[in-house]
Amino acid sequence: MSRFSPPGGDIGSSKPNGLAKAFSRLDIEGHNLPPSPAPSSPRNGRRYALATELVYTEGNDQYNASSAPIYQSATFKGMGNEYDYTRSGNPTRTHLERHLAKIMKAERALVVSSGMGALDVITRLLKPGDEVVTGDDLYGGTNRLLKYLGTHGGIIVHHVDTTTPSAVQAVLSSKTAMVLLESPTNPLMKIIDIPTIAEAAHAANPAAIVAVDNTMLSPLLQNPLDLGADIVYESGTKYLSGHHDLMAGVMAVNQAALGEKLYFIINSTGCGLSPFDSWLLLRGIKTLKVRMETQQANAQRIAEFLEDHGFKVRYPGLKSHPQHALHNSMARGAGAVLSFETGSVAVSEKVVEAARLWTISVSFGCVNSLISMPCRMSHASIDAETRKQREFPENLIRLCVGIEDCDDLIDDLSRALVQAGAVKVELDGIRALSSGESVDAAIDSVFEPSPAGPSGTAVASEQTRGGDDD
Numbered sequence: 108m109s110r111f112s113p114p115g116g117d118i119g120s121s122k123p124n125g126l127a128k129a130f131s132r133l134d135i136e137g138h139n140l141p142p143s144p145a146p147s148s149p150r151n152g153r154r155y156a157l158a159t160e161l162v163y164t165e166g167n168d169q170y171n172a173s174s175a176p177i178y179q180s181a182t183f184k185g186m187g188n189e190y191d192y193t194r195s196g197n198p199t200r201t202h203l204e205r206h207l208a209k210i211m212k213a214e215r216a217l218v219v220s221s222g223m224g225a226l227d228v229i230t231r232l233l234k235p236g237d238e239v240v241t242g243d244d245l246y247g248g249t250n251r252l253l254k255y256l257g258t259h260g261g262i263i264v265h266h267v268d269t270t271t272p273s274a275v276q277a278v279l280s281s282k283t284a285m286v287l288l289e290s291p292t293n294p295l296m297k298i299i300d301i302p303t304i305a306e307a308a309h310a311a312n313p314a315a316i317v318a319v320d321n322t323m324l325s326p327l328l329q330n331p332l333d334l335g336a337d338i339v340y341e342s343g344t345k346y347l348s349g350h351h352d353l354m355a356g357v358m359a360v361n362q363a364a365l366g367e368k369l370y371f372i373i374n375s376t377g378c379g380l381s382p383f384d385s386w387l388l389l390r391g392i393k394t395l396k397v398r399m400e401t402q403q404a405n406a407q408r409i410a411e412f413l414e415d416h417g418f419k420v421r422y423p424g425l426k427s428h429p430q431h432a433l434h435n436s437m438a439r440g441a442g443a444v445l446s447f448e449t450g451s452v453a454v455s456e457k458v459v460e461a462a463r464l465w466t467i468s469v470s471f472g473c474v475n476s477l478i479s480m481p482c483r484m485s486h487a488s489i490d491a492e493t494r495k496q497r498e499f500p501e502n503l504i505r506l507c508v509g510i511e512d513c514d515d516l517i518d519d520l521s522r523a524l525v526q527a528g529a530v531k532v533e534l535d536g537i538r539a540l541s542s543g544e545s546v547d548a549a550i551d552s553v554f555e556p557s558p559a560g561p562s563g564t565a566v567a568s569e570q571t572r573g574g575d576d577d
């Protein structure tokens with residue numbers, strides 16, 4: 108029996124039930140959705156809104172458990188049943204996968220042990236001699252895996268500026284087996300024209316697979332499958348789970364054959380998500396909308412705050428973002444990651460260290476706000492020479508905005524900027540240093556008796572990280 112179309116489709120059941128019959132696979136918009144623990148179409152055929160789908164899952168567990176049970180079992184008794192061994196399939200994982208297929212508007216979703224695990228599964232579709240076209244701003248781990256495949260797997264990888272479709276077009280050919288995109292990119296927040304590039308890739312080679320990493324936005328804000336991608340994947344470690352308490356990778360497709368290939372690799376390599384992590388991820392997904400909306404609103408305010416104070420800020424929610432309109436044509440929001448520059452690596456390090464509410468940490472998507480320096484942390488695996496060639500700003504600070512009170516976040520950031528000497532303190536507030544302005548002078552000006560600055564400025568010269576309450 109295919110794991111894709113089990114009878115009944117509900118957790119804890121191997122028998123057909125009424126739901127599969129009552130709800131057509133095709134909704135009114137023509138989405139061909141899998142049998143699922145959460146019916147996509149209410150009785151009038153209209154699709155439920157995502158907010159409803161995120162929280163609504165249904166099962167026919169023998170005790171009517173309202174929370175999907177965790178099938179913490181490696182093996183299942185019997186012969187020829189739907190489940191025999193958790194590497195091949197587990198009811199808790201299946202429940203999550205069907206729920207994800209629904210919210211990702213996909214025919215099939217699959218979950219593995221990390222985002223990198225998902226990319227490993229996807230790139231196992233390649234064979235030696237195949238060409239991959241990808242960006243010049245990518246998550247460091249993605250860059251690392253592609254470099255490994257280029258060195259040891261006989262894959263030819265083209266890193267080009269994917270913000271310029273003509274640069275992509277120039278390297279596309281019948282040998283292009285995969286186009287791998289992030290939009291927004293991590294950490295420069297560049298926006299990629301997914302529909303245009305997907306169309307060009309398929310024109311160059313109809314068999315080419317366009318894979319889009321949607322980690323930055325989650326299915327709440329962007330659906331790359333609707334934009335021409337063949338595979339969308341995400342690090343479920345980030346927004347989908349939301350609490351930095353699990354690692355997961357998610358893939359979704361609309362082509363059944365492609366789904367079967369990915370499933371074959373997962374079963375063969377044994378990277379399927381564990382039952383407990385599947386359950387945790389299912390729980391996290393339910394609050395995706397409320398978390399992301401608060402995080403995004405905070406991010407927008409913080410991006411505007413930094414821009415208003417003279418910093419170069421990269422956030423697609425800002426009108427000044429060069430691809431603001433393109434982003435809005437593909438997505439329903441700008442997400443909650445932004446990056447900005449101070450103009451000096453030393454100053455940026457001081458800002459990161461001076462922040463208190465903003466935890467120094469890699470990753471993003473958590474309810475807590477995080478601050479990092481990509482070149483020292485998440486992107487340190489890209490060697491310095493390559494970063495230089497790709498004009499990666501070493502002084503870049505990345506902010507991953509959480510759900511805290513936004514005024515508290517801005518106060519803490521203001522104080523850190525002042526304390527680090529990233530700003531001049533003027534009569535009417537703080538201002539980013541212009542290029543050539545001395546950091547020392549700015550620091551001196553903080554220590555001089557000066558009129559009160561903005562909120563947080565007055566304490567800046569007294570507090571240090573690890574001070575009074577640490």
Ligand SMILES: Cc1ncc(COP(=O)(O)O)c(C=O)c1O
Binds near residue numbers: 222223246322344356
């Ligand atoms: C954009 C992006 N894709 C993929 C990954 C990999 O995910 P994971 O850490 O879950 O392996 C990360 C971060 O790690 C990421 O930032």
Ligand SMILES: N[C@@H](CCSC[C@H](N)C(=O)O)C(=O)O
Binds near residue numbers: 246469485
């Ligand atoms: N040491 C890790 C760094 C993980 S970075 C996680 C995340 N994608 C981010 O962008 O912060 C590694 O080497 O992979």
